[in-house]
């Protein structure tokens with residue numbers, strides 16, 4: 001039973017093609033037999049991972065960034081095969097969550113010597129997300145980044161550029177949020193983040209206490225801040241200290257329903273999943289991974 005590598009050569013600003021030759025060299029050096037599929041278009045990885053059982057593979061490894069991880073996870077969820085990742089993308093937050101190194105040699109070694117564990121997954125309106133979901137200001141930033149060439153040109157720094165652009169035009173919204181049995185109505189809301197992992201946007205700790213195997217989702221709400229206030233608070237998201245800010249609410253639960261007035265964008269691990277409303281549920285121990 002050979003592992004199947006699903007490679008997105010376009011991930012990491014197109015550098016994955018070069019990185020894959022390195023990875024292949026390391027696999028051959030360690031005498032690891034494998035099968036490989038190169039994606040030819042967006043979302044193809046979902047279909048390939050769905051057919052993993054036909055390939056008779058014990059492991060399915062995504063070679064790419066968080067978008068590729070998301071597609072493979074959505075195809076693989078509910079199957080026996082174990083999921084792994086070799087990070088070659090721009091943000092690589094999933095690999096960061098599992099402590100998988102960027103260096104291809106050490107990432108391959110980790111795949112070979114790593115142990116298996118089960119991790120939780122978020123489900124948003126029927127789709128699975130391994131890392132974190134952003135609603136509102138952050139969804140608008142992700143939408144802008146995916147449309148512009150900034151991510152390709154500037155990598156993770158493209159997030160900051162899109163943030164500065166969206167900050168000028170974004171208007172806070174009214175949030176109606178149900179978390180398990182509790183209901184909240186929050187005016188002048190900027191964003192809601194729901195995290196399975198603490199990392200997102202290339203290393204930002206938006207939900208700093210989120211753990212990917214505790215059966216809980218973490219919710220972070222930013223509200224009632226001026227544009228200058230957002231700018232001042234932004235750097236603290238890299239350390240996770242933003243949760244101490246008086247205009248940040250931080251909670252934990254199992255199921256979140258979000259409605260907003262007006263509708264705002266939702267992203268999951270950087271990919272746009274439409275607009276609000278959104279229903280988010282945590283699925284404890286839903287995916288077998290090597291870490």
Ligand SMILES: Nc1ncnc2c1ncn2[C@@H]1O[C@H](COP(=O)(O)OP(=O)(O)OP(=O)(O)O)[C@@H](O)[C@H]1O
Nearest residue numbers: 011012040041042064065066067068089090091092
């Ligand atoms: N052959 C292809 N041609 C064009 N796009 C593709 C192809 N295969 C996959 N994709 C798309 O490439 C997009 C970007 O891939 P991915 O997210 O893995 O890399 P990244 O954006 O560099 O990394 P990260 O998400 O970690 O910042 C995904 O949304 C995926 O659907």
